[in-house]
Amino acid sequence: MSSAGEGLSRPLPEQVRSHVVELAAQVLGALPPAAVPAPLRGIARFDPRKRARLGSAPIAAQLESDKEFRETVAESLREAWPELVAGLQEGNVPPAAEPVLVAAAAYLTRPPGWPELVEIARTDLEQIAAAAEGSAQEQAVTRLREQLAAQKAAAKEEGDRLREQLKASRAEVADLRRRLHDARERGRAAEERAAELATLEQEARAAVSTAAGAAETELRKLRERLTEAERLLEAGRRAARAGRSMEDARIRVLLDTLQDAAAGLRGELGLPVAISRPADSVHAVTPGGPSVRAVPARALADDDPALLDQLLAVPQLHLIVDGYNVTKTGYPSLTLLDQRSRLLTGLGGLAVQTRVEVTCAFDGAELNGPVQVSAPRGVRVLFSEPGEIADDLIRRLVRAEPPGRAVAVVSSDREVADSVRRMGARPVPATLLLRRLGRG
Numbered sequence: 081m082s083s084a085g086e087g088l089s090r091p092l093p094e095q096v097r098s099h100v101v102e103l104a105a106q107v108l109g110a111l112p113p114a115a116v117p118a119p120l121r122g123i124a125r126f127d128p129r130k131r132a133r134l135g136s137a138p139i140a141a142q143l144e145s146d147k148e149f150r151e152t153v154a155e156s157l158r159e160a161w162p163e164l165v166a167g168l169q170e171g172n173v174p175p176a177a178e179p180v181l182v183a184a185a186a187y188l189t190r191p192p193g194w195p196e197l198v199e200i201a202r203t204d205l206e207q208i209a210a211a212a213e214g215s216a217q218e219q220a221v222t223r224l225r226e227q228l229a230a231q232k233a234a235a236k237e238e239g240d241r242l243r244e245q246l247k248a249s250r251a252e253v254a255d256l257r258r259r260l261h262d263a264r265e266r267g268r269a270a271e272e273r274a275a276e277l278a279t280l281e282q283e284a285r286a287a288v289s290t291a292a293g294a295a296e297t298e299l300r301k302l303r304e305r306l307t308e309a310e311r312l313l314e315a316g317r318r319a320a321r322a323g324r325s326m327e328d329a330r331i332r333v334l335l336d337t338l339q340d341a342a343a344g345l346r347g348e349l350g351l352p353v354a355i356s357r358p359a360d361s362v363h364a365v366t367p368g369g370p371s372v373r374a375v376p377a378r379a380l381a382d383d384d385p386a387l388l389d390q391l392l393a394v395p396q397l398h399l400i401v402d403g404y405n406v407t408k409t410g411y412p413s414l415t416l417l418d419q420r421s422r423l424l425t426g427l428g429g430l431a432v433q434t435r436v437e438v439t440c441a442f443d444g445a446e447l448n449g450p451v452q453v454s455a456p457r458g459v460r461v462l463f464s465e466p467g468e469i470a471d472d473l474i475r476r477l478v479r480a481e482p483p484g485r486a487v488a489v490v491s492s493d494r495e496v497a498d499s500v501r502r503m504g505a506r507p508v509p510a511t512l513l514l515r516r517l518g519r520g
C-alpha cells in the first residue's frame with residue numbers, strides 16, 4: 081500500500097495490509113451496486129472467497145485514494161470493535177489489543193497520531209516475529225541435540241550389536257573347527273570301514289559264485305522234471321480230447337440237422353429275411369403281451385418302483401408310451417415342442433440301454449399340419465390321425481400285437497390303463513417312466 085497517505089513513511093506491514101483488504105472485501109460485497117466504487121465493480125462480483133485474494137491491489141489502492149470508501153470500511157470496523165475505535169480516538173490503546181487490529185483501525189479511522197500507532201504496531205509485530213524466530217531456532221537447536229543424542233545412542237547400540245556378533249562369530253568359528261576335526265576323524269573311520277567292506281565283498285562274491293553254480297545245477301534238474309511233466313500233461317489232454325470227440329460229433333450232427341430243417345421250413349413258407357414289427361402295420365400319422373399279455377411282473381403293483389425295471393428285462397418287450405400324458409405329468413410348463421424333444425431324447429437313451437422296441441404316440445387331433453420331429457434311433461414316433469385321439473392309437477397298437485407278445489403301456493390315464501389291461505397289456509404309470517429316465 082502506498083506510503084504517501086497522510087504521514088506514513090513506509091508501507092503498511094503486510095499483516096496489517098492483508099487484514100485491511102480482507103475487511104474491505106467483506107464490506108464491498110455488502111454494498112449496493114450504486115455505492116460500489118467504479119474501479120471495484122468488477123471485483124465486487126467475485127466469489128467472496130476470491131474477492132480479497134484476486135482484488136487485493138485494486139482494493140488497497142482504492143482505500144488509499146477514496147476517503148469515502150475508506151470511511152465506509154471504517155464504519156464497519158467501528159460497529160465490530162466500538163471500544164477499540166473509541167479508545168484510539170481518545171489516544172488510548174487497550175493493552176490486550178492485537179497489534180494488527182490496532183494498526184488496521186488506526187489506518188482506517190485516522191485518529192490523531194495514527195501514523196505513530198501504525199509504527200508502534202509494526203514494532204510490536206517485528207518483535208513478535210523476532211521472538212517467534214528465536215523460539216523456532218531454539219526448537220531447532222533442541223531438535224538437533226535430540227537427534228545427536230539419538231544418533232549417539234544408536235551408534236552405541238550398533239557397536240554393542242557388532243561386538244555381540246563378533247563374539248558369536250568367534251564361537252561359531254570355534255564350533256566349526258571342532259566339527260571339522262570330528263568330520264576328519266569320521267572320514268578316517270569310514271575309510272577303514274570301507275576297506276573292511278571291500279574284503280567282505282570279495283568273500284561274498286566268492287560265496288555267491290559257488291552258490292550260483294549249485295543253483296544252476298538244481299535249475300537244470302528242475303527244468304528236466306518240468307519238461308517231463310508237460311509231456312505227460314499233453315498226453316493226458318490228447319487222451320481226453322479223443323474221448324470227447326465222438327460225443328461232440330454226435331451233437332454237431334444233431335445241430336446241423338435242426339438248422340437244415342429250419343432253413344427248409346423257412347423256404348417252404350416263403351418267410352421274409354427281414355421281419356417287420358406288428359406295430360409298423362398300424363395306420364397312423366408319422367413325423368418329417370409273455371403277455372402282460374403276459375409280462376411276468378411277479379405280481380408287482382402298478383406303482384411299484386421296481387415294476388418298470390422288471391418289465392424292461394423281458395425279452396422282445398414292446399414299450400408303448402402315451403407321449404403327452406407323460407410330458408404333462410413331468411414337465412407341463414414347457415412348450416409342446418420342448419416337451420416332445422425332452423421325452424424323445426430320454427426314450428432314445430432308454431432304447432439303446434435296454435434294446436426294447438419303443439413306440440411313442442402323440443395326440444395329433446389338434447394339429448393343423450405335419451409335425452417335424454427328429455426321432456431318436458430305436459424309437460418309433462406316431463401321431464393320431466385327424467379325428468382320432470392318441471388313446472385310440474395306443475389301443476390299435478396293442479391290438480396289432482400277436483398273442484403272447486410282451487406289451488407294456490406307459491400312461492396315467494385310468495381309462496387307457498383299464499382298456500389295455502383288458503387287452504392283455506401291462507399298464508405302467510407315467511411317474512415310473514419319468515423316474516427311470518431321470519436315473520439315466
